[in-house]
Structures are given as structure tokens and as C-alpha cells.
Amino acid sequence: MPALARHSGGGVIFFTLIVAFVLTVIPMPEWLAYARPEWVALCLMYWCIALPQRVGVGTAWISGLFLDVLRGALLGQHALALAIVAYLALLLHQRIRVNPVWQQSLSVLVLVTIYQIFVLWVNGIIGKPSANWTSWLPSLSSMLMWPLVFVTLRSLRRGFGVT
Amino acid sequence: MTFFALVSIVIMVVDHRQQHLDDLRSALSLLLYPVQQLTTLPRTGGEWLAEGFTSRRDLQEENANLKAQQILLQAQLQKLDALQAENIRLRDLLDSSIRVGEKVLIAEILSIDLNPFNRQIVINKGTRHGVYAGQPLLDAEGVMGQVVSASPLTSIAMIISDPSHAIPVTVNRNGLRAIAIGTGTSNTLDLPHIPNNADIREGDLLITSGLGGRFPPNYPVATVTQVVVNPSEPFAHVKAEPTARLDRSREVLLVWHGEPTRVESSDCPSDQPDCAAPPAGGG
Structure with missing residues (x-):
């Protein structure tokens, strides 16, 4: 591969992130909305694990900033949480990568829970506590969605030759 | 990593305490407008198909x-x-002031479930259409909430069922004043600090009192569903159900109640000929 074309397919990564943003705010029935997976976190985690040299803490932080605006949250709230998750995913990518998909889901559960701890922690600090157990449902649904996300993004990555 | 964490914490503090970052927020939201338009695509497509067939x-x-x-x-x-x-x-x-009709504009809800615990919605009208922070929001049946932040093309509104939202109301039957506070569930409002001997019954209609200066007076807000009087406590437990369809409405009405004139046709976007409709649900 020529040196200039070392990075290719940035558009694919961008496109998957846009789709994740759309899925984050697309209207859903109320009972399902409580269990909406954290699509942006899932998408970023995949790219961090698959292409740690391309996608990292910076991308995650910028996406988080957009997520804050999209969700009407405090600016920097999701940015911080996503940056931390991306950092952990980069740190652990070699260990997570070798596992089969269902074992990866468990790592994803831990990472998304950490993500949610930060988001809900900030919510608590600014006076919007959610003492309800349903606030933790996205972690579980994200875990269940991981195989789907993984397979879809992997086929996209291979199909378009994203490196 | 440390750098990003520090920057996040700094802007969170600034955003929470001050208004300096509102411009940044509206600039970013302008970039996100296509994404928000995309989210309405399945519904508009479905409507188009349904109309066609x-x-x-x-x-x-x-x-x-x-x-x-x-x-x-x-x-x-x-x-x-x-x-x-x-x-x-x-x-x-x-010899009192008259307020015949308020200027209104129909807005569409872009996304309603940003965060189930926050009770905020995003609507497709922004400062470009004259929307301002603090503007009241109605639907066909009653008061829905108020705008909390407006950017050029979209705005975020807080629903009256948000736990941090309170609205001054009066009982339509006898004018008893109260405050309705959101509980986080879309079908219940809480009315604290009502004395045990106050004249309030189940089925009473609560309307806006206009006292806070934020909501126009005399719009229906909620109906009282439960009054529990416990003589050992200083206040009665009063619960009410919002009359507005908080989780089912698609269109909402933005009201400018400072101006005593009706909407002029120039304020209507060309694709919305019906935006001059009079405010519905007036009490």
C-alpha cells in the first residue's frame, strides 16, 4: 500500500457516526425510549478497537460535544464521558479484539456503564438526579446490540477497505 | 486524555454557571440541523405514502x-x-388591559425523547422565526411547556412535567392560586403547599394564572385527579393530570403573549398557510 493512502475511508467512519447520531434522537415509543442503546458510544468503541490509530480520544470528545447539543445536555457532559470510554477502549483494544463477540459484549457492558456513570454523575451534580433503575437500561441494551453493531461495522470496514 | 477531561470540566462549569457558551451551542446545533431533519424522514415518508394511498x-x-x-x-x-x-x-x-388574541406560530416536534428523565423536546422553529428563551408552548388542549434555549433554526423546550419545571395556576372554579410542579412522569403534576381546608376537588380545571409573567393567563393546564387530606399534615396532597397531550402531540403552538395583536401573514412561512390559526384551547 502506498504511503500516501495509509488512511482511507474516513468518510465511512463519519457516515457511521452520523447514523449513530440519527439513531440517538429518532423518535421511539416511550417504553422503548428508556432502553435506547448508546449508539454513538457503541460506534466509537468499535472504531477505537478496530482502528486505534485512526479514531481516538479527540474524535470521541468532538462527537460528545455534538451529542451534548443534540440531547440538550450540559456542554461537555457527554464529551467527557465519551473521551473516557474511548481512552479505556484504546487502552484495552488488544485484549478486547481477541475475544469472541459475545465476550466482547461483556466488556462493552462495563464500558457503557462507566460512560453512564459519568453522564448520570454530572446530572446529579447539576441537580437532575434520576434515582430510577430504568436509567441503567441503556447499558444492558447496548450490550445486547453490540454483536449487531460489531458485525455491521466490520462488514462496512472490510467492504470499503477502511484502514 | 487529561487535557480533554479538563477542557470538558471547564466548559461544563462555564455552561452551568454562565451564558457565555450559548453562541457555541447554537453554532453546533446549526451543524446538527441536517441530522435532526433526517430523524423526521421516516415519519414524513410514511405520511407521504399514507396520503398517496x-x-x-x-x-x-x-x-x-x-x-x-x-x-x-x-x-x-x-x-x-x-x-x-x-x-x-x-x-x-x-378600565383594565385587553388582550384579545395572541400571536401564535405552529412548530413541529423534531424529537421528543432526548432523555426520558429530562422531559425536553426539540422543535423546528428557532430565533430566526422569533422564538425566544422563556416563550410559552401550547398544544391543542393546553399548556405544554416553555422554550429553554433557542438557536437559529431549532429550539429546546421544557415540558411542564419536567421535575424542575413549575407553573403558576389557578383553580378555574374559584380562583384559588397554586403552583403545579412536574414529577417526571408525563401524566402527573404535583400541587404542593395547598392548605388542608382549601376548596379544591377532584375534577377541578387548573388554568394558567399569568402571575409569573411567563405564561399567558387563562389557558388550561391540568385537571385535579387526586386530593388526599391528612389532618396530621399541614398540607393536602394534590395531584393533577395535564390536559395537554404531553407525549402524543406532534404539533405545538408557540405563543407571543406580549403583543396584543393577531399574527400577520408575513410571519407565516410559505409552506405553513395554517400558522395564523387562533390559539386553541383558550379557557
């Missing part, structure tokens, strides 16, 4: 129904005109 008989039926309804409404409107004129006369006699 409606049968002729359905349309005829609907047309007949609408005509009948229009006649009915027109008859009511005649009475309303007379009542309105009488009201203005009486108010003139009382």
Missing part, C-alpha cells in the same frame, strides 16, 4: 366530516365573536 371513499368521508365540523365550529364562533366583543366592552368598563 388514501382511498377516494375515505377522502369523501373525511371531507363530509370536516364540512359538518366546520359548520358546527362556525356556529360556535359566531357566539364567540359576540362574547369577545362583550368581553372587550366589559373590560373597557373595568
